[in-house]
Amino acid sequence: MLDRETFGQITETLGRFVAEQLIPAEPAMAEAGAVPPGLIAQMAELGLFGMALPEEWGGLGLTLEEEVELLFILCRASLSFRSVLGINNGVGSYGILRYGSDAQKRRHLPRLASGERIAAFCLTEPDFGSDAASIRTSASRRDGGWVIEGTKRFITNAPEAGVFTVIARSDSGSRDHKGLTAFLVERNTPGLSVGPTDRKLGLAGSHTADVVFSDCRIPEEAILGAEGEGFRIAMSALERGRIGIAASAVGMSLRLIDEALAYAGERRSFGKPIGEHQLVQAMLADSEAEAFAARSMVLEAARRYDAGEPCGKQASCCKLFATEAVGRIADRTLQIFGGAGYMRDYPIEQLYRDVRVLRIYEGTSQIQQLIIARQMMRDGASPLRRQ
Numbered sequence: 461m462l463d464r465e466t467f468g469q470i471t472e473t474l475g476r477f478v479a480e481q482l483i484p485a486e487p488a489m490a491e492a493g494a495v496p497p498g499l500i501a502q503m504a505e506l507g508l509f510g511m512a513l514p515e516e517w518g519g520l521g522l523t524l525e526e527e528v529e530l531l532f533i534l535c536r537a538s539l540s541f542r543s544v545l546g547i548n549n550g551v552g553s554y555g556i557l558r559y560g561s562d563a564q565k566r567r568h569l570p571r572l573a574s575g576e577r578i579a580a581f582c583l584t585e586p587d588f589g590s591d592a593a594s595i596r597t598s599a600s601r602r603d604g605g606w607v608i609e610g611t612k613r614f615i616t617n618a619p620e621a622g623v624f625t626v627i628a629r630s631d632s633g634s635r636d637h638k639g640l641t642a643f644l645v646e647r648n649t650p651g652l653s654v655g656p657t658d659r660k661l662g663l664a665g666s667h668t669a670d671v672v673f674s675d676c677r678i679p680e681e682a683i684l685g686a687e688g689e690g691f692r693i694a695m696s697a698l699e700r701g702r703i704g705i706a707a708s709a710v711g712m713s714l715r716l717i718d719e720a721l722a723y724a725g726e727r728r729s730f731g732k733p734i735g736e737h738q739l740v741q742a743m744l745a746d747s748e749a750e751a752f753a754a755r756s757m758v759l760e761a762a763r764r765y766d767a768g769e770p771c772g773k774q775a776s777c778c779k780l781f782a783t784e785a786v787g788r789i790a791d792r793t794l795q796i797f798g799g800a801g802y803m804r805d806y807p808i809e810q811l812y813r814d815v816r817v818l819r820i821y822e823g824t825s826q827i828q829q830l831i832i833a834r835q836m837m838r839d840g841a842s843p844l845r846r847q
């Protein structure tokens with residue numbers, strides 16, 4: 461945890477960077493379909509690739525509460541920017557940090573924290589997304605190491621990544637989560653190839669692709685954690701990641717509300733600014749209330765996480781609420797902009813498309829509902845029940 465003064469300086473610097481560099485770069489980034497290398501270098505210089513990593517590995521050593529506060533600021537700019545560094549701070553480094561050997565930590569964490577190396581996390585497959593326990597990519601023992609066979613789909617940062625956390629079925633007789641193991645596979649490993657970059661609805665500057673493993677041989681030391689622990693590693697990484705996704709949704713909600721407010725103050729109809737019409741005010745107020753609720757939830761969940769309390773249900777509540785809320789907020793903001801909101805000349809059209817994915821990746825809204833309800837049923841009703 462940083463002292464408040466240092467943390468205050470970081471948030472101030474980040475706020476300026478977002479306002480002066482990232483937001484103005486959004487149209488060009490969308491046009492080019494990539495985040496400019498100069499901005500990636502500046503994000504690395506600010507330490508953003510290592511927000512979630514301890515100082516001993518070259519990270520900023522932030523608590524999750526501090527990290528989400530930075531995400532509230534960073535994600536006022538297009539979510540493509542966060543996407544470039546999100547896996548390094550989340551599902552791509554979490555397994556190494558929590559379950560990795562000393563040698564794995566030494567090899568990967570400093571390079572992930574500095575942004576020199578990009579991480580990818582490979583769980584989803586062509587036939588299995590939400591039903592992750594059923595994945596079929598196989599890992600078989602051979603010649604003292606492992607051979608991986610299979611295809612992973614929609615993998616964020618696959619075109620750029622240097623190290624892939626891969627969840628594969630190491631027990632060929634199993635059909636459920638118990639037979640899964642996590643592996644670290646490096647980019648230049650023979651048998652690993654990356655497919656063409658996917659064409660997507662939004663997140664123009666963030667790239668996803670298939671990752672194909674064909675007779676991909678890796679050494680025994682590539683195993684992450686213990687054999688059979690892959691599902692647990694993936695789920696615990698995703699649980700933490702969901703609070704981060706929710707924080708991104710909050711940052712973007714605040715941006716969208718600011719855009720709506722500015723436009724409502726300057727655009728006039730029927731002789732007055734549209735923001736003076738009560739029906740427009742209702743849209744602004746609903747958005748503000750939802751963003752406030754989402755922000756409060758994310759901070760509370762992050763505090764619980766930092767205190768070491770179980771927070772799987774709370775992480776899912778945050779992801780469900782904050783990502784559904786930002787969808788509604790983007791829709792209202794576009795409505796407040798009227799026809800201009802539908803046009804590429806204004807930022808709303810791009811931001812509206814970007815936020816849609818938040819309800820899908822790292823567990824769809826329906827999967828969050830299942831996790832929340834399952835735990836509620838397990839805990840049961842009680843007058844002393846805490847949320």
Ligand SMILES: Cc1cc2nc3c(=O)[nH]c(=O)nc-3n(C[C@H](O)[C@H](O)[C@H](O)COP(=O)(O)OP(=O)(O)OC[C@H]3O[C@@H](n4cnc5c(N)ncnc54)[C@H](O)[C@@H]3O)c2cc1C
Nearest residue numbers: 581582583584588589590614615616820821822823824826
């Ligand atoms: C831009 C982008 C980036 C991504 N990055 C990564 C990445 O880096 N790594 C990675 O591993 N994956 C990644 N994914 C994949 C993502 O996590 C999956 O798309 C997501 O988990 C949903 O899986 P699916 O697409 O197979 O949908 P499906 O599982 O086929 O679900 C289809 C629909 O059915 C619903 N559904 C499924 N099962 C149930 C159920 N039991 N009850 C109720 N409803 C249900 C879902 O909610 C959804 O609405 C990415 C996806 C996108 C779009």
